[in-house]
Every structure is written in structure tokens, then in C-alpha cells.
Amino acid sequence: MAPKQAHGQTFIERRFDMTKGRVAIVGTGFVADLYMRSLASFPEIEVVSAYDINPANRARFCGYWNIRPAQDLEQLLSDQSVALVLNLTNPASHFTVSKACLDAGKHVYSEKPLALSVADARELCELAAKHSLELASAPCSLLGEAAQTAWQAVRTGKIGTPYLVYAELDDDFIPRAPYTKWRSESGAPWPYQDEFAVGCTLEHAGYYLTWLIAMFGSITRVISATGDLIPEKPIGNAPRAAPDFSCATLYFESGTVARLTCSIIASHDHRLRIFGENGTLEIARSWDNNSPVKLRRRYALRRKLITSPIATRIRLKQPTHPKVGRWGAASMNFALGPAEVLSAIAESRANRLSSKFALHLTEATLAIQQGDGVHEMSTRCPPIEPMDWARTS
Structure with missing residues (x-):
């Protein structure tokens, strides 16, 4: 679970059923830490598990953030409590991982780009529509x-x-x-x-x-x-x-x-x-x-x-x-996108x-x-x- 972090700013906080606020992460590389720090600003969102194809990366990330590691993608997707999967893999894997998540009935928020071809991106959108699932991609700075x-x-x-x-x-x-x-x-x-x-x-x-x-x-x-x-x-x-x-x-x-x-x-x-x-x-x-x-x-x-x-x-x-602190060249809350998807699901809105x-x-x-x-x-x-x-x- 993402550690709580105090913020001096006040904000309009969206409340929803915690079951709908449970997310899992696929891909535990560099950007995953930025998501974890951002997710700490939304205490109603819980990160329940994470998976990476590299066991060392998975162990490092899960150990640091005290998150349950999934042994494979199938195990992560079998958790019925997970509402949204954050696809933070490298771009070449975005299409394959997002497709597997949608096929498993999970809403997906993917790092950019959605896919490396328009045909693959279109296939994902059609699959999401077929299963009545949300599919979104970064960046989310538009919501900032x-x-x-x-x-x-x-x-x-x-x-x-x-x-x-x-x-x-x-x-x-x-x-x-x-x-x-x-x-x-x-x-x-x-x-x-x-x-x-x-x-x-x-x-x-x-x-x-x-x-x-x-x-x-x-x-x-x-x-x-x-x-x-x-x-x-x-x-x-x-x-x-x-x-x-x-x-x-x-x-x-x-x-x-x-x-x-x-x-x-x-x-x-x-x-x-x-x-x-x-x-x-x-x-x-x-x-x-x-x-x-x-x-x-x-x-x-x-x-x-x-x-x-x-x-x-x-x-x-x-x-x-x-708001979140500055990491290198960026001072963005990467969790605004996942929070928007979860809020839309909970509120039955677009x-x-x-x-x-x-x-x-x-x-x-x-x-x-x-x-x-x-x-x-x-x-x-x-x-x-x-x-x-x-x-x-």
C-alpha cells in the first residue's frame, strides 16, 4: 500500500468504495516510483500488488514500497479485488500487457504511448468497448x-x-x-x-x-x-x-x-x-x-x-x-490519471x-x-x- 504523505494543500477529495480504489501495477521500473509517490496523495487508492518480468526489479520495488509481489501476470490478474491495472511496462510491451488485462476483465491505465501502432491502439479500444471497460493512457497533466x-x-x-x-x-x-x-x-x-x-x-x-x-x-x-x-x-x-x-x-x-x-x-x-x-x-x-x-x-x-x-x-x-514534490525535471502528480479513471467508474460518468x-x-x-x-x-x-x-x- 502506498505510504501516506502529508500535503499542505487542500483539495476536493473524491470518495468512493475502497474496493473500487484497489489497483495493481505491472512494470516496476523507473516511472513506477513516481506513481507510488503520487498515489500517496490519494489515500483512498490502495496498491495491492505489483509484477515485473524481472524478479530482481520486482523484489526491489515491492520490498521498498511494502507491496505484495505477484509471481506472474496471471496471478496479479486473478485478484478479483483489483479494479484497475496500471501498465507501467516499457513501450514495446504496452499492447500485449494491456490486451491481457482487458481480456481478464480489468480496467487499464497505461503509460504512454497506448501502443506503437494505430492498429494496435484501435484494437485495444475495441476490446475495451466490447467488455465495457475503461482504457486510458498517460500523460495526465491535462488534469493538473x-x-x-x-x-x-x-x-x-x-x-x-x-x-x-x-x-x-x-x-x-x-x-x-x-x-x-x-x-x-x-x-x-x-x-x-x-x-x-x-x-x-x-x-x-x-x-x-x-x-x-x-x-x-x-x-x-x-x-x-x-x-x-x-x-x-x-x-x-x-x-x-x-x-x-x-x-x-x-x-x-x-x-x-x-x-x-x-x-x-x-x-x-x-x-x-x-x-x-x-x-x-x-x-x-x-x-x-x-x-x-x-x-x-x-x-x-x-x-x-x-x-x-x-x-x-x-x-x-x-x-x-x-500537489507533489519535484523529482528531477518534473513536478507532476502522476496519480491524477488513475484517480480520474477510478472516480469515473465509481460515479458512473464519462x-x-x-x-x-x-x-x-x-x-x-x-x-x-x-x-x-x-x-x-x-x-x-x-x-x-x-x-x-x-x-x-
Whole structure:
């Protein structure tokens, strides 16, 4: 069970039957510790077991967090008290593990991407629908305070009509960083071979794609280009390294257009800027749920158009969600996604992180990674509801 952790922030706490708040983890690597620390902020959610194909990893993780180890996936899935399985395996295993969980009648929350092909992602969504199960995927930062604040500002017309978005997800020169020494809280190494093989686009683009899809609707067209600029990155048994740079132009059904860049070469930059007719919204850190959302208004002054040099911070008046500490470059509550799925199940309502949303996100991300020019999107997702605490200010 995740250890309790005190938080100074107040928040709207969702209560539900504890039987529906029992989860199991498959994959006990680096990211699993981030989930455990985040789950500690939701004491109504209990982690009852964990499994990893590597016995040493399983023993390390379960021993550190005092969780019952499952000897195999079948044993974990046979526990009738488990409502939701968190699929935290490496990306190449996401499809197989999620399919096994759905076949066993379990709701699934998967780390990103949902699958490594649109066909596999679509198969998972169809399987979930067939069995009336929830299927969702990371990232869940859309549910965080920074994203919800920015979205509320767009909805209430703070910048007028939003026309253009610049989104940056550059992580500095990672191939030259001491990544072999990076360890999680329980001692798991950073999975650098998987990271370089899967690539920064599949790993990171979703952090802003989810925000933009929620704000501006489904993506209708993706135009992308990529580059593998540092080919000597370690990738284990993978056939080749994924691109370490991508740049995409995204066309949304609302008419808004966005430019999204991802790289592990350019200096660290996680800014988001939304340009509207009356001003600009600015967020400096996409991986920080509490990153300030700032507004710069635009004025017509005599014969000039002036953008205010002074940015005003926009805040929500009501409590939002539990915050967590900073781990490396991130200060995100990874449990917001699982908590949303469990709450939706308990309340018999639509899950904000629906399978159609996950499928649309997967297709868009893969289209950017492929970098083969114009991709007309084949999927759409239904409108997404803002969090209750972000509906008004």
C-alpha cells in the first residue's frame, strides 16, 4: 500500500468504495516510483500488488514500497479485488500487457504511448468497448492545475479568439548527460535504451497534445518533419534509434493551429504560448502542475500595436488537487490519471481520459514521429469536460 504523505494543500477529495480504489501495477521500473509517490496523495487508492518480468526489479520495488509481489501476470490478474491495472511496462510491451488485462476483465491505465501502432491502439479500444471497460493512457497533466487554469482562461475569453499556439518540449542535450547514473527512489535505473529507441516525440509530445486537444478539439491534420541528428545513441536490441528532433504543425477542428517541437538536443524549454486576438497566455513549465499561467494583454495605442511587457498571473480561486514534490525535471502528480479513471467508474460518468481520447492522442503522436509530411487524421475524440474545480473562477 502506498505510504501516506502529508500535503499542505487542500483539495476536493473524491470518495468512493475502497474496493473500487484497489489497483495493481505491472512494470516496476523507473516511472513506477513516481506513481507510488503520487498515489500517496490519494489515500483512498490502495496498491495491492505489483509484477515485473524481472524478479530482481520486482523484489526491489515491492520490498521498498511494502507491496505484495505477484509471481506472474496471471496471478496479479486473478485478484478479483483489483479494479484497475496500471501498465507501467516499457513501450514495446504496452499492447500485449494491456490486451491481457482487458481480456481478464480489468480496467487499464497505461503509460504512454497506448501502443506503437494505430492498429494496435484501435484494437485495444475495441476490446475495451466490447467488455465495457475503461482504457486510458498517460500523460495526465491535462488534469493538473496549470493546464486547467490555462484552459479556463481560453474558455472565458481572456485572450479573445485563440489563433496560434507555440509549444516547446526541448530537454537539453540528453545524449551527453550522465543518464547511466540516474536512479529512481527505490533504485531503478533510468531506462535510457528504451528512451532513445522510442524517442522524445512518443515520450513527450503528449504532455502538450492532451492540453491542446482538450482546449481546441480534435486534430484534423498533422504536417511533420523529424531528424535523427545523433545516430550513436545506445538503443539495446532495437533496430534503430527514434528521431531526436521533431517539428509538427497541427490543425484543429476549431480552426486553431499549433506548432509543436520536441528534441533532446536544444536547451531545456517547456514553454507554451497561446496567441489570441487580445493577448497571449504563457506557461513556462509543462511538467509542473503548479506552473504559473500568465496573461499579456495586447493594446492598440495610436499607430502601434503594443503587447504588455507586464504579465499578470491567472489563478483559480478554489482548491484544485494534491500537489507533489519535484523529482528531477518534473513536478507532476502522476496519480491524477488513475484517480480520474477510478472516480469515473465509481460515479458512473464519462471518463475524461477516454479510450477515444487515448486513440486520437496515439495517432497524432505517431504521425508526428513518422515525419513523412502530411497526415490526415482518421480518428476523432469527443469533447472533454474540464475538472469541476476549474469550471468557474
